[in-house]
Amino acid sequence: MSVDKATVAKIASLARIKVSDAELEAIAPELNQILAWVEQLGEVDVTGIEPMTAVIPNTLRLRDDVVDADPLTGGGRGDAVLANAPAAEHGFFGVPKVIE
Amino acid sequence: MTDLTELTVAAIRTGVASGDFTAREVAEGFNANVAGAQNALNAFIVTTPDKALAAADAVDADRAAGKVLGKLAGVPIGMKDLFATHGVQTTAASHILEGFKPQYESTVSQKLWDAGAGMLGKLNLDQFAMGSSNETSYFGNVISPWRRNDGGNAALAPGGSSGGSSAAIAARLCPAATGTDTGGSIRQPAAFTGISGIKPTYGRCSRWGIVAFASSLDQAGPMARDVRDCAIMLEAMAGFDPKDATSLDLPVPAWEAGLSADLAGKTVGIPREYRMDGIDADVARSWEDGIAWLKDAGAQVVDISLPHTKYALPCYYIIAPAEASSNLARYDGVRYGLRDLPDGAGLQDMYAATRAAGFGAEVKRRILIGTYVLSAGFYDAYYTQAQKVRTLISHDFKNAFTECDVILAPTAPTAAFALGEKSGDPLEMYLNDVFSVPASLAGLPAMSVPAGLNREGLPLGLQIIGRPFDEQGVLNAGLAIEQRAGFVAKPDIWWK
Numbered sequence: 001m002s003v004d005k006a007t008v009a010k011i012a013s014l015a016r017i018k019v020s021d022a023e024l025e026a027i028a029p030e031l032n033q034i035l036a037w038v039e040q041l042g043e044v045d046v047t048g049i050e051p052m053t054a055v056i057p058n059t060l061r062l063r064d065d066v067v068d069a070d071p072l073t074g075g076g077r078g079d080a081v082l083a084n085a086p087a088a089e090h091g092f093f094g095v096p097k098v099i100e
Numbered sequence: 101m102t103d104l105t106e107l108t109v110a111a112i113r114t115g116v117a118s119g120d121f122t123a124r125e126v127a128e129g130f131n132a133n134v135a136g137a138q139n140a141l142n143a144f145i146v147t148t149p150d151k152a153l154a155a156a157d158a159v160d161a162d163r164a165a166g167k168v169l170g171k172l173a174g175v176p177i178g179m180k181d182l183f184a185t186h187g188v189q190t191t192a193a194s195h196i197l198e199g200f201k202p203q204y205e206s207t208v209s210q211k212l213w214d215a216g217a218g219m220l221g222k223l224n225l226d227q228f229a230m231g232s233s234n235e236t237s238y239f240g241n242v243i244s245p246w247r248r249n250d251g252g253n254a255a256l257a258p259g260g261s262s263g264g265s266s267a268a269i270a271a272r273l274c275p276a277a278t279g280t281d282t283g284g285s286i287r288q289p290a291a292f293t294g295i296s297g298i299k300p301t302y303g304r305c306s307r308w309g310i311v312a313f314a315s316s317l318d319q320a321g322p323m324a325r326d327v328r329d330c331a332i333m334l335e336a337m338a339g340f341d342p343k344d345a346t347s348l349d350l351p352v353p354a355w356e357a358g359l360s361a362d363l364a365g366k367t368v369g370i371p372r373e374y375r376m377d378g379i380d381a382d383v384a385r386s387w388e389d390g391i392a393w394l395k396d397a398g399a400q401v402v403d404i405s406l407p408h409t410k411y412a413l414p415c416y417y418i419i420a421p422a423e424a425s426s427n428l429a430r431y432d433g434v435r436y437g438l439r440d441l442p443d444g445a446g447l448q449d450m451y452a453a454t455r456a457a458g459f460g461a462e463v464k465r466r467i468l469i470g471t472y473v474l475s476a477g478f479y480d481a482y483y484t485q486a487q488k489v490r491t492l493i494s495h496d497f498k499n500a501f502t503e504c505d506v507i508l509a510p511t512a513p514t515a516a517f518a519l520g521e522k523s524g525d526p527l528e529m530y531l532n533d534v535f536s537v538p539a540s541l542a543g544l545p546a547m548s549v550p551a552g553l554n555r556e557g558l559p560l561g562l563q564i565i566g567r568p569f570d571e572q573g574v575l576n577a578g579l580a581i582e583q584r585a586g587f588v589a590k591p592d593i594w595w596k
Contacts, residue, residue, distance in 0.1 A: 003472065015425060015471040016432070016448070017464055018456035027468065033527055034469060038414040038482070044489050051487030052494065055316060055543030056302045056568055058346060070343065072204055080203035086439035093434050098447045 155218025173216030196458025206309025234263025259289025284536025291561025369504030425470025
């Protein structure tokens with residue numbers, strides 16, 4: 001499978017990365033080279049093989065069902081959460097208007 | 101007086117504890133080396149000399165008060181700038197995180213400070229740990245302290261992604277550093293710079309507070325000058341953390357106390373698929389040396405087969421970008437980091453402009469590949485197929501470990517290359533990880549130790565891969581090689 005400029009533009013849009021027309025020209029052949037190379041995986045017989053889900057067997061744990069079980073990741077830390085925001089206003093993240 | 105910056109972690113710890121010198125003297129020595137090399141090597145993104153001194157003073161005060169000292173008391177270290185450090189800029193070497201000051205400390209770095217270590221600074225790396233030469237950092241290339249013996253003084257790659265860590269240790273800017281390894285990012289830079297580094301079993305070190313690249317592969321580990329120092333560091337870094345869903349709930353073994361270079365009764369496997377056509381002659385020779393050294397240490401050596409080896413790299417370059425495209429979706433210009441808001445732009449335009457301005461070319465390339473292989477219609481052909489091949493690669497290792505205890509292989513296909521030599525061709529750069537990626541896909545502990553110099557006077561590394569949870573076996577085989585390789589070479593100090 002190979003990708004053309006229009007496909008790369010579609011992928012970039014899905015990935016929310018603005019890409020200029022000139023960049024599309026450069027990226028498309030690079031992606032094609034990489035995709036052509038990874039396609040050799042198609043020749044591997046994977047009949048009856050399960051896809052890997054956990055590389056080292058582990059059990060998924062549930063944390064204790066209590067408020068602020070871990071104070072670092074619990075609530076009540078609004079200032080810390082907003083400390084690195086490019087635009088924090090009135091205790092919220094500021095963003096451009098999203099409804100007309 | 102001894103140059104304290106020539107001492108290993110073990111020697112610093114012992115010297116501080118016995119009062120031969122103070123932790124402050126050690127920190128001052130390394131602070132001076134860091135400052136003296138920053139312009140030439142660019143190993144650090146930010147330096148934190150005051151943090152190193154403060155930690156040292158606390159250790160000296162504890163010792164004066166007769167308190168019990170930690171495992172790393174008085175040892176100043178470098179912290180890869182992928183670990184969140186409270187109040188200290190953490191960038192993953194990206195523009196999009198420039199100026200980001202975490203409000204919390206990563207689990208691994210906190211454990212190191214709790215053990216008495218101090219921070220010399222945040223080490224440079226490939227942007228979001230994506231690269232094998234440290235050429236994708238937004239903050240400039242790291243220059244290896246090593247040079248070829250041809251008198252040409254070409255600037256060489258320190259390896260990647262933990263290139264700041266490897267360069268800093270080789271140049272004696274720190275006795276040890278943290279690294280992270282997704283497809284070889286601890287082992288390959290260690291090999292390129294003549295130092296040691298171990299990636300433990302997936303889940304040994306908490307990923308909490310480490311900037312995520314590919315979560316099913318990312319694993320932290322130590323880099324240092326020798327095997328013992330790696331064991332000391334790893335003991336401090338590892339351990340169960342409820343904040344990481346994939347953290348292993350196992351006790352941390354006493355790896356340092358368990359070190360033994362006697363390999364009697366052990367079997368070492370030599371994977372025949374790693375003997376690739378056109379293998380570098382010096383690399384092949386150092387592999388032969390390694391086999392002889394392990395036999396000398398009492399081990400039996402057998403040929404083994406890892407039949408899916410050739411598919412490991414393409415498998416990795418589907419899975420890692422897929423996970424990266426998902427993980428890096430969080431950088432949107434809303435909650436932290438860079439925001440690029442063109443005039444009159446809406447929310448979607450802001451996302452796209454911010455990510456275009458904030459990510460480097462290699463990061464964008466991997467996000468795009470990842471987005472493509474996960475997109476509707478292609479998911480099964482690429483991603484599901486890669487995850488099935490990953491299962492087969494893991495089975496290969498499981499089968500091999502019925503015949504051997506550890507596997508010996510080169511760490512990288514060549515010694516360090518020059519900056520710019522491979523950066524024009526992404527695929528050629530990816531091929532540098534051919535020997536390190538398979539163990540990552542299988543989540544296995546693996547380490548690189550220096551084996552000798554090639555004909556250009558550059559270090560070569562040997563890689564030992566072990567069974568899940570058998571870091572001890574890996575470290576012990578590493579120690580057996582270290583004792584026989586007698587590697588004492590170090591770069592000339594040309595940067596002062």
